[in-house]
Amino acid sequence: MSTLDLRRASTVDEALRILHDEPRTPIAGATDVYVALNFGQPMPTRYLDIWALDELRTIGVRGDTLVLGAMASFTSLIHSPLVADRLPMLIEAAKLVGGAQIQNRGTLGGNIANGSPAGDSLPVLAAVDAVLVLRSVTGTRRVAITEFYTGYRKSVLRPDELITAIEVAPFAGRQYFRKVGTRAALAISKIVLAGVRDATPRIAFGSVAPTVVRARATEQALGAGATIEEASEILAGEIAPIDDLRSSASYRMRVATNLLHHFWSS
Ligand SMILES: Cc1cc2nc3c(=O)[nH]c(=O)nc-3n(C[C@H](O)[C@H](O)[C@H](O)COP(=O)(O)OP(=O)(O)OC[C@H]3O[C@@H](n4cnc5c(N)ncnc54)[C@H](O)[C@@H]3O)c2cc1C
Missing domain, CATH: 3.30.43 (Uridine Diphospho-n-acetylenolpyruvylglucosamine Reductase; domain 2)
Structure with missing residues (x-):
């Protein structure tokens, strides 16, 4: 039993x-x-x-904000014209989550609530300042994803709350997503960079710290005209990769720097 x-x-x-x-x-x-x-x-x-809660699977637009239901699967994100139009880097991320079976079952809300620093959707959502809608019987509150995590797999989500939706306000700039893993499919990331290239760039990394990291000092430096070498030095002070069974800290730091160069030159 x-x-x-x-x-x-x-x-x-x-x-x-x-x-x-x-x-x-x-x-x-x-x-x-x-x-x-x-x-x-x-x-x-x-x-x-909560698998039967179809009301949380809707992908839509309210006003000019993209609203992703927390139960949207990676497959539904991949096939959504709205996501393709507004947040194509989330589709790139979703396509690299596990394989087809995981993409069919795995949900965006589950990826967020699970809180692994290797969660592939998290840098995308952090780079675009996504807001999480948290509901309980006592009400609804909205928390920026950059304020959601308090430590390794710890968050401000209360036990009586569900993540019901993810809101993404409109933004300008070219989107960039790159996941580096052992191989292209079915690999947990060693490093992820998601970014938006604009006059005020936005850059977020996964797998470089206990939580997803928004590299704000690096963003500001690049936005103010720093060279990529100067920005890379600043980045080294903003992320703290670790040694684990998937990779070494020094390898992750090197790859993070390479991804920053690629993001800024592409
Ligand atoms: C073989 C395999 C490969 C994988 N590959 C990847 C990968 O490449 N990249 C990646 O990022 N992940 C990967 N994963 C991890 C996983 O598939 C994702 O994290 C997925 O998004 C989890 O979603 P889920 O709906 O299955 O979550 P569940 O397993 O149902 O839940 C995960 C956690 O979130 C909580 N939760 C779920 N939904 C909500 C909600 N709406 N509100 C509040 N709490 C909630 C649950 O209580 C639980 O703590 C992989 C997993 C497997 C088994």
Whole structure:
């Protein structure tokens, strides 16, 4: 007999009520939760399946803001004309998440809530100052993704809240996304750079620190006319790659610098 206790919600309101009444871990596509359950980590035993919440799958525009439902799968992002028009670098990122099965099940909200610094959507969302919509029975609050994480896989998300949507206001500039992994498909990133090249450039890195990093000093230097060599030195003070089983800190630093050069020259 399984020791796990699962409930299912069929509406957002029902899900929020359940999370308010009893502590439960939401499961969206389960692509991260299943892995954790099967690796013997200490895990919660009570879960709430939110896969049926179709109302969180909508991708649309409100006013001039792109609104991505938190349950949008990577596959739906890849095929969305709105995302292609406004945030094509998110499509590039989504295409490199796992393989087809993971793209079908994995959700944008799950990638954000899981909070891995290697989550491929996070640098894209950080570079464009995306805002997360967090809902509970007591109300809705909006938190910038750059304010969401408080440490390694820690965030301000409360146990009674769901991420319901991700909002991206319009912005100008050319988008750039590059993921460096062991191979092109089915690889967790060693380094990711997402950026927007404009008079005020925006640059975010994944896998270089406990959380996604917005390289603000580097952005400001480049925007003020610093050379790429000067900007690279500033970047070295803004990121803190680590040695782990996927890569060494020195390799990651070198690749981060190379990506910065590529971003700025492309
Ligand atoms: C083989 C494989 C390859 C992978 N490759 C990549 C890759 O290349 N790049 C990458 O970034 N990731 C990768 N992943 C990780 C994973 O697929 C993504 O992080 C995915 O986006 C998780 O979404 P999910 O819906 O499956 O999340 P789940 O596993 O359902 O949930 C993950 C966490 O988020 C919470 N959560 C989910 N939805 C919400 C919500 N709406 N509100 C609040 N909390 C929520 C859950 O409680 C849980 O803590 C891979 C995973 C596997 C198994």
